[in-house]
Amino acid sequence: MKFAFFGTPDLVIPILDELEKNNLLPSVIITGMDREKGRGLEIQSPAPKAWGMQRNIPVLQPEKIDEAFVENFKKNNFDIGVVVAYGKILPQALIDSPAHGMINVHYSLLPKYRGATPVESAVLNADKETGVCIQQMVFALDAGDVIAEEKATIDPDEKAIDLRVRLNEIAKIMLPKAMIEVCGSRTTSKKQDDSLATYCKKIKKENGLLDLSADGLTNYNKFRAYFGHVGTYFFVEKNGKQIRVKITDAKFENGEFKILKVIPEGKKEMAYEDFKRGR
Helix, strand or coil: CCEEEEECCCCHHHHHHHHHHCCCCCCEEECCCCEEECCCCEEECCHHHHHHHHCCCCEECCCCCCHHHHHHHHCCCCCEEEEECCCCCCCHHHHHCCCCCEEEEECCCCCCCEECCHHHHHHHCCCCEEEEEEEECCCCCCCCCEEEEEEEECCCCCCHHHHHHHHHHHHHHHHHHHHHHHHCCCCCCECCCHHHCCEECCCCHHHHECCCCCCHHHHHHHHHHHCCCCCEEEEEEECCEEEEEEEEEEEEECCEEEEEEEEECCCCCEEHHHHHHHC
């Protein structure tokens, strides 16, 4: 099977490892650009780049998926394209160019939570169930036919960052089988009901701001959803200035959102009770 793999974040590495175990090595890896990260603004490459280079697999990092890229891509005559959290919109000409099209791993039960943040959205909305879908890609946001699906329950205290890892373990087992079935024309696909579609947007830093007087469960679900991402925080006034206080540990107990640990702006992590006494 000759296939192209599109993916950028660290979470795709377990998936690439599983494909390799199944003797499915991509002919090319297309990933994001090298970026400045951290306080030192050091240039860092996406994890799939190193993975591919270690195996002498060509790695491409296009800034844009333009017409020239599509034309060069077509020349490879791929059997299939595989997309896992790539982060760029793919044009129809690219989607259609492999013999069996392109398939995408999505971390929700489509058509629910189409878009960029399905795992965070499921936690934020206190869903009890989610899952993984593999869909046949079309030029519309997560709207393709579903060719494989597996459900998973959500623990009421599970953070989105942990749920994503667990869903990724499910996805990596599903993907090789789906690829083989699609290329063998043995899949049974299910059309999505567009009337049931819901959408989720990218998370911004300001989404993590909490009103500590708000409903406790709402705040706890925000803490679970945004932990390890933008995080959650609140402001306190000190010497006439607004100081940001980041929440690093919390729980929901007896109907209340209880903060356990915080990092006040410019200070180290401390127990929330110590922070309150210090004020």
